Amino acid sequence: MNAMTSVSALKIVIVGHVDHGKSTLVGRLLHETGALPEGKVESLREVCDKRGMPFEWAFVMDALQAERDQGITIDTAQILFKTERRPYVIIDAPGHKEFLKNMVTGAASADAAVLVIDAIEGVQEQSRRHGYLLHLLGLRQLAVVVNKMDAVDFSEGRFQEVSAEISAYLAEIGVTPTEIIPAAARHGDNVSHRSANMPWYEGPTVIEALDGFAPVTEATSLPLRFPVQDVFKFDHRRIIAGRIESGNLKVGDRLLFSPSGKTARIASIEGWHVQPVAVTAVAGQSIGVTLDEQVFIERGQIASLLDNPPLGSYLFRARLFWLGRAPLSAGRRYKMKLGTAEYSVVVEKVERVIDVTDLASVDTDFVEKNAVAEVMLRSRGPVAFDEFVDNPKTGRFVLVDNFDIVGGGVISMKGLPDHRCKPDSVGDDITAVAHKVSLRDRQSVNRHKPGVLWLTGLSGSGKSTIAMEVERRLFAKGYQVFVLDGDNVRQGLNADLGFSPEDRAENVRRIGEVAHLFAQAGMIVIAAFISPYRADRDRARAASPGLFHEIFVKAPVEECQRRDPKGLYAKARQGGIAEFTGVTAPYEQPVNPELEIDTASLSIDEAVEVVLRYVEQDMQRDVDASSTEQRPDVTL
Template sequence: MTTDILRFATAGSVDDGKSTLIGRLLYDSKSIFEDQYAAVERTSRSRGEEQANLALLTDGLRAEREQGITIDVAYRYFATPRRTFIIADTPGHIQYTRNMVTGASTADLAVVLVDARKGLQEQSRRHAFLATLLQVPHMVLAVNKMDLVDYSEERFEEIKAEFTAFAAKLDIPDLTFIPISALHGDNVVERSANMPWYEGPSLLHHLEHVHIASDRNLIDVRFPVQYVIRPHRANDPDLHDYRGYAGQVAGGVLKPGDEVVHLPSGLTTRIRRIATADGDVPEAFPPMSVTLLLEDDIDISRGDMICRPNNRPNVTQDLDAMVCWMAEGRSLTPRTKLLIKHTTRTAKVMVRDLLYRLDVNTLHRDESATSLSLNEIGRVALRVTQPLFVDDYQRNRLTGGFILIDEGTNATVGAGMVLRPE
């Protein structure tokens, strides 16, 4: 029986072996079917490769297979007796920064791969920075292709020292270094006999045991209302006055009897029941999806927030945020008008100002920038037409994150993180 779920993203430069690593995890943990592996073997032979190319287990898109690269975020799932895993295999090319942001936005851990022969590349630093920008609490620097440097401890220590110096500029709460060979399976699922000098865990052992419960905000109660449930069944008197508020817990722990406040009204009440598809539960916490039944009849709608009376989010129409622009063919500039979707609330928003564009390779702030183009990241000031209930992203990734939507096409054009006022 699995105990919990770990979401992790893989990142790094092109051809650092991300897809091969995930294929190795799936294969060695016996999470693929025999016919899937047989298909991979056949495809590998037709391409003239001597052994099964495990990267093909994740590179499902035809264009990716032809080019041998990952161009989209590929999500994969597997489980061990200890934990269930959701993997986001993100692309390495610089022009797919937006895909990396998408894949890492919900991750508990980021695995940044580095080719042992090449050492740190621009994309290695870029993806490490993006992971810290997105407040991914755990990071593993996996030094891959150790078989191609004769499993050299000296080479591993060089890369470790170089990345440690770079990481000093970033906020990485938990950083682990693991030397691996995804191709041969060294230190991926099992400890490698080829690197007796390495005394740490295998990658899978680390993924199974890294502690993530404390990373989720269990202090600030945040319950964005997604849907109001009012079943109408004339022959069922028990449902005649039923009014439930469904949504996903974004923070804190909720229990029957707890006093809560509704925003924006400010009215207080208590939780009467917490219902799920499997029946009532004694408590709810992130990321559970539940229905709250309250003791008092309050006018509550989608987009409203339920929280503690003495622990409320910021109620504001002005946002200071870091935005990754994702739209092709148009730029983000001051006075741009869009839609913003924050938790379950959608409203109109205007860009008041672009404060600076950030070079994610050098961390330089270009305060003379007048626009953000595709894949560029910058700090912006936004004005929303109605109040949002926000926390800064560093405190709560769910109530501190949002997306920007083109009102005409309904396409997602940006992703943002609410910042603390400087």
């Protein structure tokens, strides 16, 4: 018994189409393993006799009166049982289409799954939907039970047909079932003992298949993730309270709170009526900590260790299951709940909707109820999270609309920059030196405003050509102007960077800082960069507040490919260039740029004139008055 209690319980979710025998299988499992209280089965038989209805093993789990009356499982139910190997928490999830929300809730907390399929009806749409949802939620351990074999005379041929059908479907979504087991749950065939009715089957029983599931990765082995539930004030102490979702911590550890970037050391670990006082805590514990500094921390932030923080981004991909009555569509805004945090997010794009019956992508901008989709979400502020594949605890979320849960999903950063949350105190020992020449003084001497003209667009859209000609024309008129071009910068300052999403983000970050310095020097700097990610351009804008002008050099990818001035599109399509924007990597168009130039309809000269007019009119409106002022004396 001691060995048993030291083993963590494995959570198993049982899913499948309605009436395929999920609850019957669960009831039989509990009976076979001795998990039912003494007299439970007899009392249920008496209830069934009084109601004039046949006894069903499903009634063991159907706890709601409405479920007994209707013969369907509405809510998820959980119960503990154990085998000789380990304990289990088994989750019986509803199969009816109207209760998919409950099924998702149950499956979201499971470590492995059992998909039940009726041998008579075979694989149904709901069977496929459940299989895909299990895949969506990251469950990779899946056993299939082909139930009601007694209704097909224990036919090996029929079992092979159903087995082949479900195996083919699961293979298309990248799932290989650990076992496919023929069973008759009502009579106990192949549940805990091998069935004499199916001598042709030599595989494991259902219980043996459960025991064959690998133990889940212990949450303590993952990086520390401690979402803040609340902050309490007792006497002179401020206690940060929450539940450790993964990893461990100890007194003296320096914590990073994301996405705020605040840092402080743990002064003490607090518990309620706990003696002796703890100095360490691990995943699964609900604790409070006090800090050695009075930093502002609020609900929703995630505490981690400095060397392994979560991701932090405004933009991320999500694979989600839609439950809302109204369709999800691009531009709609929802409340996202992730851990203890709440964020306002907008649907940036519906990338694809998946038909779960044949896994085909449906070309639509809407996601209807009970559909599965891959979407791009954007938040108003930075969100702290992990990719679901790295840490399910902080990579899973739900969407809320008018207090109703309308969707749930998991986060992916595929093709997007890996931005890690960073401390805001990195530069505590660095003090900015104030210039004695003001920006207004420089503007008065130069007789024009400084600024950053950020030209963004696909390769071949005409950015560099326009930038160089604008520079030449402005310089001829006496402007202090300089071009920062992508290719030129990568030969020097950014020669150490490649073209991965992370390197692209760092490339743009550095250019944004350099452009800011040029602007602070009173110059007009023209930055011509693909800069495919909107979040990176927003970061460059934030580096030069009030001086940043986004110019979208617009051209269809087909036109850019036709021009292909450097032969890059052809090379990328032949596999010679990885992560090439417009071919194998995404480009996010600006939403509200200060200026848009369509080079598919304008000549280069016409495009240059548009930029020049913008510089001389829109950018310089408030310079006329200052230009009439007496220039300050300049002493060298």
